[in-house]
Amino acid sequence: VKLMEYLVVGSGLFGAVFANEAAKRGNHVTVIEKRDHIGGNIYTKPIEGIQVHMYGAHIFHTRSKKIWDYVNQFAQFNNYINSPIANYHGEIYNLPFNMNTFNKLWGVITPAQAQAKIEEQRAELNLMKPPKNLEEQAKSLVGTDVYKKLIKGYTEKQWGAKATELPAFIIRRIPVRFTYDNNYFNDPYQGIPIGGYTQIIEQLLDNKLIDVRTETDFFADRANYLKDYPRVVFTGMIDQFFDYELGELSYRSLRFETEIKDVDNYQGNAVVNYTDAETPYTRIIEHKHFEFGAGNKHKTVITREYPKTWQRGDEPYYPINDSVNKQLYARYLNLARKTCPDVLFGGRLGLYRYYDMDQTIMAALELVAHEFGR
Numbered sequence: 461v462k463l464m465e466y467l468v469v470g471s472g473l474f475g476a477v478f479a480n481e482a483a484k485r486g487n488h489v490t491v492i493e494k495r496d497h498i499g500g501n502i503y504t505k506p507i508e509g510i511q512v513h514m515y516g517a518h519i520f521h522t523r524s525k526k527i528w529d530y531v532n533q534f535a536q537f538n539n540y541i542n543s544p545i546a547n548y549h550g551e552i553y554n555l556p557f558n559m560n561t562f563n564k565l566w567g568v569i570t571p572a573q574a575q576a577k578i579e580e581q582r583a584e585l586n587l588m589k590p591p592k593n594l595e596e597q598a599k600s601l602v603g604t605d606v607y608k609k610l611i612k613g614y615t616e617k618q619w620g621a622k623a624t625e626l627p628a629f630i631i632r633r634i635p636v637r638f639t640y641d642n643n644y645f646n647d648p649y650q651g652i653p654i655g656g657y658t659q660i661i662e663q664l665l666d667n668k669l670i671d672v673r674t675e676t677d678f679f680a681d682r683a684n685y686l687k688d689y690p691r692v693v694f695t696g697m698i699d700q701f702f703d704y705e706l707g708e709l710s711y712r713s714l715r716f717e718t719e720i721k722d723v724d725n726y727q728g729n730a731v732v733n734y735t736d737a738e739t740p741y742t743r744i745i746e747h748k749h750f751e752f753g754a755g756n757k758h759k760t761v762i763t764r765e766y767p768k769t770w771q772r773g774d775e776p777y778y779p780i781n782d783s784v785n786k787q788l789y790a791r792y793l794n795l796a797r798k799t800c801p802d803v804l805f806g807g808r809l810g811l812y813r814y815y816d817m818d819q820t821i822m823a824a825l826e827l828v829a830h831e832f833g834r
């Protein structure tokens with residue numbers, strides 16, 4: 461086996477898993493990270509004894525036993541189950557849409573009554589043709605009431621556009637459950653690492669063969685990095701890597717406003733979505749509830765999440781996977797293969813995909829298998 465000198469750009473989950481596996485096989489790895497901390501978007505930091513998710517709520521969930529076992533090597537997980545609540549002008553509903561939601565909306569008791577109510581609302585719409593936009597699509601799936609109170613405002617804030625101007629394909633299906641079950645995810649494995657996510661990244665990068673440099677931007681010295689390292693794993697934005705020469709990929713950004721409150725319990729749940737159009741934020745996270753009320757009993761930490769149009773310099777939280785962007789990404793990938801075969805693109809930004817944490821780990825392990833053999 462030939463040992464290599466690797467540069468990993470980005471200390472998020474993808475970069476850290478790759479670095480860990482490369483070092484385990486005897487390779488030297490330098491990890492550079494432009495932020496002042498490791499961990500990328502899963503970074504958590506203790507405030508008032510509460511693990512604060514600094515880049516939005518992160519709930520680990522997976523279908524894969526293999527990935528669950530993998531991640532459990534680095535932390536002990538609690539049995540947190542995501543059951544968000546929707547606040548529509550002060551009316552509270554359970555999510556995902558289930559019998560509790562329907563009971564609160566219409567007073568229905570049985571699944572048959574709920575199904576009949578949705579059917580009645582769909583029939584009233586007289587939808588003959590395929591839906592022209594997101595509004596028609598959503599109404600045709602769940603009827604008018606659920607759409608109006610729980611989907612419309614939230615979606616319009618999320619995308620920064622009117623539901624009648626958004627394409628129907630954004631919502632292919634809407635999970636509707638005719639049981640009294642508030643568990644948001646269907647996966648068999650779910651939880652939050654006790655003590656936060658950052659410890660996972662710390663352990664992944666804890667190897668004598670791994671050097672980590674934070675506050676170090678690849679683009680500040682890109683020519684030298686490419687000269688000095690025979691192999692580069694790049695987990696930043698692929699369009700930026702090529703100086704946007706084929707054009708900009710689109711992203712949605714977010715702004716987080718974190719606040720310490722002098723109460724033990726501010727909203728009674730980890731995640732509350734604001735589904736009306738008037739509230740400018742889409743949700744409030746109360747971090748201590750991810751760990752069943754851990755931390756200071758007289759304080760709590762909340763974060764408001766505001767959607768934001770992405771501009772250069774903003775954090776690109778969500779890739780926008782429409783057909784125009786997918787095609788542009790494919791052209792960048794082609795360019796990469798032709799001009800720099802020793803740079804491997806990975807992670808959410810390098811692959812331009814909305815990956816959950818389990819998928820990110822899976823993708824990193826696939827790259828490892830490709831690079832080193834199984």
Ligand code: FDA
Pocket residue numbers: 469470471472473474475492493494495498499500501502515516517518519520521676677678679695696697714777778806807808809815816817818820
């Ligand atoms: P990530 O973006 O974390 O890391 C990339 C790193 O590269 C960053 O640290 C960045 O600073 C660095 N970088 C970029 N350019 C650089 C440069 N030029 N030089 C040096 N460093 C550079 N998943 C899930 O399973 N459950 C959940 O509940 C959630 N929730 C959630 C909420 C929000 C708001 C977001 C945005 C995402 C989630 N996710 C999630 C997804 C999860 O965050 C994601 O799967 C992983 O963080 C992806 O890890 P990456 O390493 O790919 O990217």
